[in-house]
Structure formats: C-alpha cells, structure tokens
Amino acid sequence: MAVIRDTIPAFELFQPTSLEDALALKRRYGKASWALAGGLDSLDWFKDRIKRPDVVIDLGGVPELTGVRASGDGIEIGATTTLSEVASNSDIVSRFGLLADAASKVATPQIRNQGTIGGNLAQDTRCWYYRGGWPCYRAGGNICYADTPTSINREHALFEANRCVAVNPSDTAPALIALDAKFVIMGTSGEKVIDAEDFFITPATDITRMTVLNPGELLTSIRIPGTWAGADFYFEKVRDRQSWDFALVNIASAIKSSGGTIEDIRMVVSAVGPRPLRLTDVERQLKGQTASDDVAAAAGELAVLGARALQHNGYKIPLMRNLVKRAIRGTGA
Amino acid sequence: MSLFQWEQNPWGQEILVRISWDLLYLSILGGALFIIGHLIYRAKNPTPASPEPSGKAAPGVPERVVRHSLAARLFHWIMAASVLVLLGTGFFPVMGIQFDWVEIHWIAGLVLVASIVFHIIHALGWMNWRDIWISGKDWAEWKAEMQHVMGKGGAIEKKPGKYPVDHRIFHSMIALAAFGVMITGLLMMVRVDNALFARNPYLLEDSSWGWVYVIHGLSAVGFVGMIMTHIYFAVLPEKRWMTISMIWGWVTKKEYLAHHDPERWVVSKETTD
Numbered sequence: 001m002a003v004i005r006d007t008i009p010a011f012e013l014f015q016p017t018s019l020e021d022a023l024a025l026k027r028r029y030g031k032a033s034w035a036l037a038g039g040l041d042s043l044d045w046f047k048d049r050i051k052r053p054d055v056v057i058d059l060g061g062v063p064e065l066t067g068v069r070a071s072g073d074g075i076e077i078g079a080t081t082t083l084s085e086v087a088s089n090s091d092i093v094s095r096f097g098l099l100a101d102a103a104s105k106v107a108t109p110q111i112r113n114q115g116t117i118g119g120n121l122a123q124d125t126r127c128w129y130y131r132g133g134w135p136c137y138r139a140g141g142n143i144c145y146a147d148t149p150t151s152i153n154r155e156h157a158l159f160e161a162n163r164c165v166a167v168n169p170s171d172t173a174p175a176l177i178a179l180d181a182k183f184v185i186m187g188t189s190g191e192k193v194i195d196a197e198d199f200f201i202t203p204a205t206d207i208t209r210m211t212v213l214n215p216g217e218l219l220t221s222i223r224i225p226g227t228w229a230g231a232d233f234y235f236e237k238v239r240d241r242q243s244w245d246f247a248l249v250n251i252a253s254a255i256k257s258s259g260g261t262i263e264d265i266r267m268v269v270s271a272v273g274p275r276p277l278r279l280t281d282v283e284r285q286l287k288g289q290t291a292s293d294d295v296a297a298a299a300g301e302l303a304v305l306g307a308r309a310l311q312h313n314g315y316k317i318p319l320m321r322n323l324v325k326r327a328i329r330g331t332g333a
Numbered sequence: 334m335s336l337f338q339w340e341q342n343p344w345g346q347e348i349l350v351r352i353s354w355d356l357l358y359l360s361i362l363g364g365a366l367f368i369i370g371h372l373i374y375r376a377k378n379p380t381p382a383s384p385e386p387s388g389k390a391a392p393g394v395p396e397r398v399v400r401h402s403l404a405a406r407l408f409h410w411i412m413a414a415s416v417l418v419l420l421g422t423g424f425f426p427v428m429g430i431q432f433d434w435v436e437i438h439w440i441a442g443l444v445l446v447a448s449i450v451f452h453i454i455h456a457l458g459w460m461n462w463r464d465i466w467i468s469g470k471d472w473a474e475w476k477a478e479m480q481h482v483m484g485k486g487g488a489i490e491k492k493p494g495k496y497p498v499d500h501r502i503f504h505s506m507i508a509l510a511a512f513g514v515m516i517t518g519l520l521m522m523v524r525v526d527n528a529l530f531a532r533n534p535y536l537l538e539d540s541s542w543g544w545v546y547v548i549h550g551l552s553a554v555g556f557v558g559m560i561m562t563h564i565y566f567a568v569l570p571e572k573r574w575m576t577i578s579m580i581w582g583w584v585t586k587k588e589y590l591a592h593h594d595p596e597r598w599v600v601s602k603e604t605t606d
Contacts, residue, residue: 135340
C-alpha cells in the first residue's frame, strides 16, 4: 500500500465560484492543474507525493456543478453532487433506483457525504503497485508490477488487460452505463456530450488514463434520459468488507419485461477490467427470452467467455458468472 | 530536451525506460529542415529535366527496362503501408490523438516482419543483392555525388548502376532501423496478448526491457525522418520516373540510358517489351 509520507507538497490553490472561471483555469494551467472535488482520491495522491500538481482547482464553490435537476424526460446531476445526495434524492430513488442503490454502496457514510459523483466516476485505479509510486506502465514506465507470478493481484483484471491489469473502481459507473446516461464534458473545444460507456477507456487507448478527460477538460454533469426510468433494476457489489471497501466485482442491470419476457436489457459488470464492461452479447441473447434458471445460467457462461485470470484472481470468474445469473433472476423478470 | 527517460525501480536502481519523446519531434524537425534545405538548394540549382543519355548505349536494350519485379513492388508497397500504419499507431497517441492502437500496431508489425523476411529470401534467391548494398568502391561515387550536390563538382561523370549511391545508403539506414524495430518489436509482443505469444512480461529484467524500448524508440523515430525525406524525393518531378517505376515496374529505354550506366546495370537478361 501507499505510504503517507509527510505533508502535502506546496501548490497554488484556486477556488473559482463559477464554471466559467473553473474552465478558464483548466485552460490556463492544463496538465499542471488538478481538479479537486470531494478531495478523497486527490489528497491521498498529494500526501503520497506521487501526484504533484502545481495548481489545484477546488470545484467545491462552483454552484453550476452541483445539484439534481429535471432535464427533458430525465434528470441531470451536477458532477460535484455528493454521493449521499445522489443516494437519497427522491427523483433518483423513485425513477432511477439503480443509481441510488449503487451510490449508497460506495465506501462509508462519511465518504459519501464528502465524495462526489463526478469524483467517483473519474477516480483513478486502486492498483497498489501504481498507487505505491512504482514506475509501472500506468505511471509512465514500462513494467506492470501487478502481473507477475508473485504479485498480489486478486483485485485485478479479467478482461481487456493490455500491459496494465488495473481495474476501474467506480460503483456508480456501471449503474450509469446501464441507465444509458450521457456525460457532459466542457473544455477548450466547448461542450461535448458522450455516452457513459464511452467515457471510460482501456490501456490500449491510453495506458496513463482511465477516462477520456483531457487535462483541460471537466466533467460537469451527468444526464440520465427517461428511457429506463422505472425498469427492473439490479445492483450488487461484492467486496471483502461490507463496511467499507472497493468492489471485487459489481453488476448493474436494467430490464424491461412484459409477461415474463425480457424485451430490453442493459447489463454492466465492473471491477473486472480497466473500464466497466457492458455485456452486449448477454443482452442480445436475453432479449425475447423468459428469465428462467436455464437462461440465466447460459447468460452467466456467456458473460465470462474470454476472461483471463491472473495468478490470484481466478475466483472472479465464477463470481462474475453467478452475479450475472443473480441479476437476471433477481429482477423478477 | 532529454534523450532518454529514466525511472527508479522498486529496488532503488535507476533504470532506462524509453527514449524521450522529444526525439520524435527532433526527428520531424530534422526531416523538415532537410526538405526545406533541399528545396532551397534545388531552387538555386535547377536540375536539367532529363540528363543526357549515356554514350555507352548498348544495342538490344528494349523500350521498357524492368527495374522492379512484381514481387519487389509488392514488397515495397506492403512494407510502406505497414510502416505508415506503425508510425501512425505508434506516434499519434504520443502526440495526443487517442484510439485503440495496440492491436493494430502489432498486427502491422507482423506484416512488416513477414514482408521483410520475404524480401530477404527474394533478394538472396532471385535478385542481385549486391546492387543495393554499399561497398568500399562506392566512396568515389558518393564523393562525386556530394560534390555535385554542393555545387562544386559539376556534372556527375560516372552514372550509377541499378541504384544510385544515395539510394543504397538510404536502404542501409532503413534496413538498420527496420531490424531495430523488428527484433525489439517481436520481443515487446510477449508483453501483450496476441496471436503468436503467450503473455510473459518477465521474459527480461526491467533494465533489459528498458534497452529494448530504447532501441525500438530510436529506430522508430529514425524512421520518421527517413520516411519524410523518402516521400519528399518520391514526389519531386525529377525523381518521379523512379516512383512510377515502383508502380509499373519498368523504366523507359531513354530513362535507363539517361540515369544509369549500362555497363554497371546490364539489362539484357531481365528486360521485357
């Protein structure tokens, strides 16, 4: 694990009070800047002296970035809205309970009170070799210390490992992908809106980042369309400690069914790869099927096709298989 | 500007990681400066559109002289395509253009390796490989050509054989860089999932991997500058006859006699109408 060494190295702190000012600062300082929201991921990095930004931009005072509001037939959530608010907001709970469920399972109540949904989505991987400051691929070197015969890698990737075997640790990400959410990103080239699943990238694209966010950009809000409001939702997070831990595997699914037949489905598994993994083959197979035990079992087998275990994470394959089965049976579809 | 990137490994040892990407921009700058310099020189010293045909015109030279066989042309263009894909997939991400490049990169690398293996076999078995390699005898020709380039030597008295000396030097440099990227690239493939090798990131120790990455990087950035100049010469009007011959395979009798010494490139056994 990373060692907290001593005090945080000096940096210049900016506390903008408008989105325009925050974006101007990002544009001005680019790679030298660090966007701080809840600060839970950031302060670890700073104290470990592994990330040493010259400039920190505290987004906590930007009103446009916080709160839950109506947006068309859905809702829009500001990126610095706390996880507690996301988990308890009545609109989210009643229409998009999948997200509320996922947000309520992040870490501890104290962390959810401070942590933001944007931070939960954009947070870096928890691989301790990387967090320990070793010069691994993700840190700009050319070695993956987590992928050796003696590495402690029971939390690492089954899929899409490409030189780096770290996984995405977000709990809200799979829920938002299952809800077909759109992420609003603002930066030097203006505003762009992308599908939630396109926000996350693999090492094959850029081994030093987990998201498409460029140094001059900010994730400003998350829009959830009404398409999946009120569907049958299932979220389950498996972790070593129920009180406070990152997921070993988690699953989020949204199912629309009629008369016991699955009409449409979105299913996403996370903590098994560098990005949340949408199970499109499983979705395709399940459409038009009745959610029986046999169908669920076949879907579980299909889901883990192509999984490649490391030295110590083979248990994740049956775990993922069973979570897929439970997601299909657990919705009551 | 730094030449190499160093990191401290978990045992506190300073290890090479890769070249500094500053070298990529240096190679681009070098290629661009060479092209600009040559364009300025060319503007000040216009080349005659077509040099005088050789006085040693051999009887029996056909109207079309085969310069590159179909196999040689296929090799050239397949290698060119694979190199461009390799450079794009290798360097665009470094320059900030992000996409899933790794799989495309190693597949293009395998195409390059296969094409070069084919080329070596073809050259050894069916071509006169001495035509393209440099020897000590080429020094006088190289000196005369450079004096001509620098505007000191007047016209080049001695015409080349099948390949001018600058082509042979370029071939040697490209071959060196190609072997650099090929050998190190094949080694690097064991670090990613692919169709040929099981993933084994620990085939070498970290400092050895650093050298593999450095050689791969140096060879690759070398390619950038060389390919820039190669494409530049390929599109120059006075060199276009050679580019066209790489497409159709032949040069005209007039071009052959104008640019080559028939005694050094005897065509009687490899000609066609």
